[in-house]
Amino acid sequence: MRILILEDEIPAYEKLLANLESYFSEAFLHDWARSNEKARAFLAHENYDFILSDIQLLDGISFDVFNTVKIDCPIIFCSAHDEYLFEAFRTNGIAYILKPYTKEDIRQALDKFQSFFKTESYQPIHNDTIHLLKSALEQEKTSYKKRFVIKKSNGIQLLNVSDISLIEASGDFCLAMDYKGKKHPISDTLGNIQQMLNPLKFFRINRSQIAHIDYIENIESHFKNRLLIQLTGIKEKVMTSSSTTSDFRKWLEQ
Template identity: 70%
Template sequence: MNILILEDEIPAYQKLINYLTNSFGEDFTHDIARSNTDGKEFLLKNKYDFILSDIQLLDGISFDLFDEINIDCPIIFCSAHDEYLFKAFNTNGIAYILKPYSKSDFNKAIEKYQSLFNQGNYNKLNSDTLSNLKSALQEENTSYKKRFVIKKTKGIQLLNVVDISLIEASGDFCIATDNSGKKHTISQTLGSILQQLNPTKFFKINRSEIVCIDYIENIESHFKNRLLISMKGVKEKPMTSSSSTSDFRKWLEQ
């Protein structure tokens, strides 16, 4: 088994070697590249059974390398990036190990790709998938809100923005419903919250409600130029106002 490791941090590389040795013993060879330039040279000259890749290398992101060279083997990404990027990987069925990862995390990623590849179900990275991953990385690197601190009777909990389906105004605070249907109280006004959110992901459909595009399941016409929206995790269907419907339609097509 021949493996390419794309990792610019030596301690992380050594950790991967230890896990590979525990999993495969001496039954593997590998090359190590700390930059896209070196990685490209290896990929043009060699064939690999799979690739272990960090996202940020010494001379840029590895997505650019995979966009340039056709890769016909599984890629397991190992990185400290989370939030939007983690969701993008899951959506596209790509194995992703979030740093700091454990041996169990590593083994699960290896087993997933061995299973997919052996069954012929592995989908190669294409330009559309890479474009989605780059967009997710760009979103993650912006200054938009990533999580809210929720005060509860039993202590403090964190609500990740990527999990929010709907936000509703309720006096001087708001109620956020996540994609599993759980409700969380945010001690901010709707206007204040909206300013902190990514406008490509969240839209204020009326005076009191904000929806997330990732959890819209269905949209149906309603009277007076309004739209009823089915949201994941939300029982009642929020409705656009007559004045917001036109802008909402344009937002959906961005």
């Protein structure tokens, strides 16, 4: 068996590989690409039993690969996108693992590969479907995020964006802290999350934190042109960086 993994984040790739090794009793071969360019190079010379693919790669979205290279094997998508895109996947019967995923999520997707994808009834993904998914992705980008789907040990929970007080970068993922002080992991970069949020409500106060204006309780001056901010549900005060303080003051007055 040969598998192609398309994933730009190294920790996510390592997690996928570990789950694959745990699932399959026999050894398998795999290739790993972090970009569309590398993926096309692999697909030009190798045949695969199936592909595990993130949507966002280093040089663009993986849909662009599948739209230009004929793919005869099943694709299992792994991504943090939900709402429009998740509905588009579900409607078209495509295997989809929502980040942050668990070992059980991987197992269910691979079970589907073993049972359904290996039968004669499997139909390769068509260009029309790729165009539909790209359209859903564009629609998702033009709408501000309303909620995040959070995977926890007891199942899926929905976190409304309106309930988030602070979002903080934490290693290869982020933590969203709600107004009650509860923490929720989001498997995406702070930069990507910032683009999903309404800029009238959320401001990136420093390199690693985004604050919600509705939960600002108090602001006080600090040294080196910085501001200390008390947010609802957050025990410790957060701080603007020297470079963001001026823009933050203007943002408050919008």
